Amino acid sequence: MTTDPDNSDFRYPLRWRLMDGAERLLEIVWPRRFGRFTGWLLLLPALLLVGILVLGLWQMAESSLHVLDRNTFLPSEEYTLSNYGTIWQSATYFKVIWRSVQGAVWTVVFTLLLAFPFAYVLVRTPRAWVRKLLLIALFLPFFIGQVVRAYGILIVLGTSGAVNDVFGLIGVGPYRLLFNFPAVVFGLVQYMLPFAVLMLAPALTSIPQETETAASSLGANWLRSMRHVVLPMAKPGIVGASLVVMTLSLTDFAMPAMLGGGSQDFIANAIYDQFFRTADQGLGSALALLLVALGSVLVAVIIGLFGAGTLGMGEKK
Amino acid sequence: MSKKLTRRTMLQAGMATSGAALLSGLPASRLFAQEPEKPKEIIVRAWGGEWVEALKKGVSDPFTAMTGIAVRHDLTEDNEIQPKLWAAVAQKRMPPIHVNWDTTTNATKSALRGVTEDLSDLSNLKNTTELAKPVGLDGYPIVNTYGYVYVLAYRPEAFPDGAPTSWKDLLNPKLKGRIALYNDGIGFHFPAQVAGGGKLSDIPDNMEACWDFVRQIKAQEPLLGEDPDFTNWFQNGEIDAACTISTNALAAKKNGIDLAWTVPVEGCKFDTDGLWVPKGLPENELYWAKQYVNFALTKEAQQVWLDGLGLPGVVPGLTPPAGLEADPSYPTTPEDFEHLIRISAKVQVQNESDWFARFKEIMQG
Numbered sequence: 056m057t058t059d060p061d062n063s064d065f066r067y068p069l070r071w072r073l074m075d076g077a078e079r080l081l082e083i084v085w086p087r088r089f090g091r092f093t094g095w096l097l098l099l100p101a102l103l104l105v106g107i108l109v110l111g112l113w114q115m116a117e118s119s120l121h122v123l124d125r126n127t128f129l130p131s132e133e134y135t136l137s138n139y140g141t142i143w144q145s146a147t148y149f150k151v152i153w154r155s156v157q158g159a160v161w162t163v164v165f166t167l168l169l170a171f172p173f174a175y176v177l178v179r180t181p182r183a184w185v186r187k188l189l190l191i192a193l194f195l196p197f198f199i200g201q202v203v204r205a206y207g208i209l210i211v212l213g214t215s216g217a218v219n220d221v222f223g224l225i226g227v228g229p230y231r232l233l234f235n236f237p238a239v240v241f242g243l244v245q246y247m248l249p250f251a252v253l254m255l256a257p258a259l260t261s262i263p264q265e266t267e268t269a270a271s272s273l274g275a276n277w278l279r280s281m282r283h284v285v286l287p288m289a290k291p292g293i294v295g296a297s298l299v300v301m302t303l304s305l306t307d308f309a310m311p312a313m314l315g316g317g318s319q320d321f322i323a324n325a326i327y328d329q330f331f332r333t334a335d336q337g338l339g340s341a342l343a344l345l346l347v348a349l350g351s352v353l354v355a356v357i358i359g360l361f362g363a364g365t366l367g368m369g370e371k372k
Numbered sequence: 373m374s375k376k377l378t379r380r381t382m383l384q385a386g387m388a389t390s391g392a393a394l395l396s397g398l399p400a401s402r403l404f405a406q407e408p409e410k411p412k413e414i415i416v417r418a419w420g421g422e423w424v425e426a427l428k429k430g431v432s433d434p435f436t437a438m439t440g441i442a443v444r445h446d447l448t449e450d451n452e453i454q455p456k457l458w459a460a461v462a463q464k465r466m467p468p469i470h471v472n473w474d475t476t477t478n479a480t481k482s483a484l485r486g487v488t489e490d491l492s493d494l495s496n497l498k499n500t501t502e503l504a505k506p507v508g509l510d511g512y513p514i515v516n517t518y519g520y521v522y523v524l525a526y527r528p529e530a531f532p533d534g535a536p537t538s539w540k541d542l543l544n545p546k547l548k549g550r551i552a553l554y555n556d557g558i559g560f561h562f563p564a565q566v567a568g569g570g571k572l573s574d575i576p577d578n579m580e581a582c583w584d585f586v587r588q589i590k591a592q593e594p595l596l597g598e599d600p601d602f603t604n605w606f607q608n609g610e611i612d613a614a615c616t617i618s619t620n621a622l623a624a625k626k627n628g629i630d631l632a633w634t635v636p637v638e639g640c641k642f643d644t645d646g647l648w649v650p651k652g653l654p655e656n657e658l659y660w661a662k663q664y665v666n667f668a669l670t671k672e673a674q675q676v677w678l679d680g681l682g683l684p685g686v687v688p689g690l691t692p693p694a695g696l697e698a699d700p701s702y703p704t705t706p707e708d709f710e711h712l713i714r715i716s717a718k719v720q721v722q723n724e725s726d727w728f729a730r731f732k733e734i735m736q737g
Binding site (some may be wrong): 123125127129151209214216234236328330334336 | 374413449451452454455481482484485486548555556592594595596597604608609611721722723724728729732733736737
């Protein structure tokens, strides 16, 4: 920065001077010659977070190779695959794993069925108040935690809840609507719906409305236009939403714990039991690694079959 | 409370503890010529709801009044605080709490792992019954503070012909989907062994009778939960009967739920809870943590604390709470214990994981 010698009273605006100061400070802290590493610097916090996760997984992998000595409640010294053997031979864990996968798949199916029309109307509606209403309905659940939402479901669907009250008005029931597998899937769908809509909406926004108009001008009715134009073009959003909903559902703890009545455990609940109920960290770690592996395989299969969707933004079209 | 507690009584107890420490040959660094520096607060892990309210009223508040040390209650679940304490001791960090209110079974695991301080030098131990002593452990790594019974709690309106007399009454088709157990089956394994036609002496080697009976109960589609769930489920009309700790049934009754409880002919599990102090505390905080446990063993503290819980303590001469004088959930005499099942903590600790796994295997099917 230079000053005009003929006008010594001239001062640059404060904002300019502050920016100059900030630039000088930046030059000291992160000299210009390091510029080519700036991208990595910005990535560093995220990489550190992932690194901590990897470190934790590594320690869990180590822990999973020791069985619990019940005389001292310390992990045994020797390395063994016994914990994995216990899981392999256990009918309970097979049931729990199978239930988790089924729960995740059903949740994806029902969530997408509900989220797609929601996102479509959100994106296409010409009325601002409808869009605002839908946005409020979408974001309101984000302000309420998962546990509180599950508790709300317990109240509404309980034997003495609002739904059974309505049944009572027409002379039927009360019915046990809670503490079964459908109740868990219902809770998961309710929890996942906003995530799926948020993943689908950008994909639908990127489809020009003129494309649908063109399809209808060529004779396609709304259904054919939806099937042959909108759905194929929205595929990246559908795949992205499926991946997010699948992984979050597969690893969920609260909904099976609260809405399952104790008999609908998912893998996360089995892991909790081992870590906190029987103090068997080795077996808990083995189950946790199995969950990571299972989730990775499912995601790999989906990406292999359909691509990464909106999660693979950089890939070639 | 018949006798008023004073600061002088408390200090006498403290000096007696120091004296006991001297006699037991502790290193000089453990001996205090005078009262050690007081921390601003000590942290006591507790169960929430009625449980912590009773502890606060009977032990924590009077302790604060006498010593000036605030007591903060940490409501982390007992199972969840356990790995944190174990990790803190293993890493030589200061533990997150000063006193752990714990089940005897869980506390025994911690004692076996070597993370508990020895409490043998507490002066008030001499006034306690045999129930205070942990079975199968050297010294007092934990002090049992009361006993409790896993009763059969029920809604009288669901049993119009009178109270259930046997655990087999839960197999009545009318109760399908209307009964509840703990989600790991705790409290139910031993009576199930008897109800299934087995012998208690076969525990832990042959418990097939237990598992047979659990399978029959599974066909009744029971709800499985934790302490707070039982109260909610009774309150919301979800269940008619449950195997639960009598304190929960008492709490639900106090909340206005029409509830009763009984000890069926096969018997009920009797167990104990206790207090222990984790290793790794600074010397002065360790001293005051021990004083807290010592105070919890006074007759005055036990009377108020256990009135709130409706449970029998470990100090002779306590007056049963109103309404529980001849209650089967408040055993005080040898006759009262005849229908209660008590299995040593050592057997439970070594086999609990297998029992939980077997119970889960049946219930998750």
